[in-house]
């Protein structure tokens with residue numbers, strides 16, 4: 001087993017031992033735990049990704065709850081160790097929890113928290129930024145300037161794609177996908193085609209109302225369509241943004257066959273999870289189709305890129321920063337801490353994980369509830385009546 005690693009300890013005499021595998025932004029999450037009789041231990045080891053052995057050492061012999069990161073592998077080994085240490089609560093500091101084996105958590109009676117809602121707009125804004133960067137070739141043009149290559153305006157210099165009046169395709173029109181769609185529709189007057197297992201009723205109503213508003217003002221109305229198949233989106237859209245969860249149904253959702261049916265000058269954006277795209281196939285597609293552009297926040301084998309991707313001028317790549325705004329990261333820390341605290345205190349689970357604002361109000365005490373526990377039903381946890 002790995003040696004115990006460096007820790008920062010808050011409120012040493014607290015009754016409940018809570019561990020965070022990383023330092024997290026803001027001070028509120030620390031205050032919320034220490035004001036509620038928790039001894040908080042924050043791992044300060046400089047290693048970016050902790051191994052299962054590292055985390056076993058952090059859990060130790062006694063641990064009531066633990067906050068972990070999306071880079072960590074939370075399965076049977078860690079959940080059974082947490083159970084043996086007397087723990088009942090884990091929270092990912094993330095909305096996505098594909099790094100967590102929820103079945104293993106269920107077997108060990110551990111609640112699994114996540115942090116929905118607080119990342120929605122921040123992540124959608126980064127997806128919109130990637131869309132614009134790819135469509136208008138911002139990174140290529142920036143590199144060109146810095147290399148001293150600019151000799152004056154030219155009719156063909158860095159010609160890209162106009163978004164207005166084009167079709168934006170969204171795959172996975174949940175919280176983030178819908179927020180992204182609204183940005184592209186309201187901001188650039190794009191038409192929408194989307195594919196999701198469920199109907200995005202609020203999004204549809206928004207596009208209808210916005211279309212009516214534009215029409216009343218003498219402008220071309222925007223339109224929406226719910227596609228029967230993912231292929232319909234890929235064939236029709238000029239810009240496609242991926243926002244589904246990562247699971248068996250979405251692994252390599254973008255594969256060679258599906259890349260082949262996309263428009264040759266399409267823009268593809270991924271701020272969901274890397275394995276949603278077959279990245280090797282994408283590299284080949286980028287090579288064969290120089291006018292096809294991508295904006296990627298996530299990668300199949302993070303922190304690595306597949307061979308060849310870094311050389312592609314038609315790819316904009318950023319290191320998984322879609323949720324990286326101060327407000328969002330502090331909010332994620334707060335929600336993760338409250339998930340763990342709420343379970344330790346025996347609080348019920350908040351009724352609507354899409355409406356977590358009451359937990360984020362700095363000027364009020366948070367509701368006595370766990371903001372979001374993904375396996376609440378399986379563990380038979382009570383729902384909050386608030």
Ligand SMILES: NC(=O)C1=CN([C@@H]2O[C@H](COP(=O)(O)OP(=O)(O)OC[C@H]3O[C@@H](n4cnc5c(N)ncnc54)[C@H](O)[C@@H]3O)[C@@H](O)[C@H]2O)C=CC1
Nearest residue numbers: 096123172173174175176196197244245249271272322323
């Ligand atoms: N790059 C980043 O930093 C971030 C990435 N994410 C990723 O984005 C994902 C989505 O987050 P939210 O919008 O908050 O979740 P959400 O649960 O509101 O939306 C996910 C949507 O995907 C749909 N979906 C599931 N399977 C599908 C399939 N096979 N085909 C099409 N649609 C399918 C669901 O019906 C749902 O509407 C997270 O699970 C996470 O992996 C989230 C935040 C930040």
Ligand SMILES: O=C(O)C(=O)CO
Nearest residue numbers: 093094095096119323
């Ligand atoms: O919350 C998530 O799922 C993330 O990817 C964090 O950025």
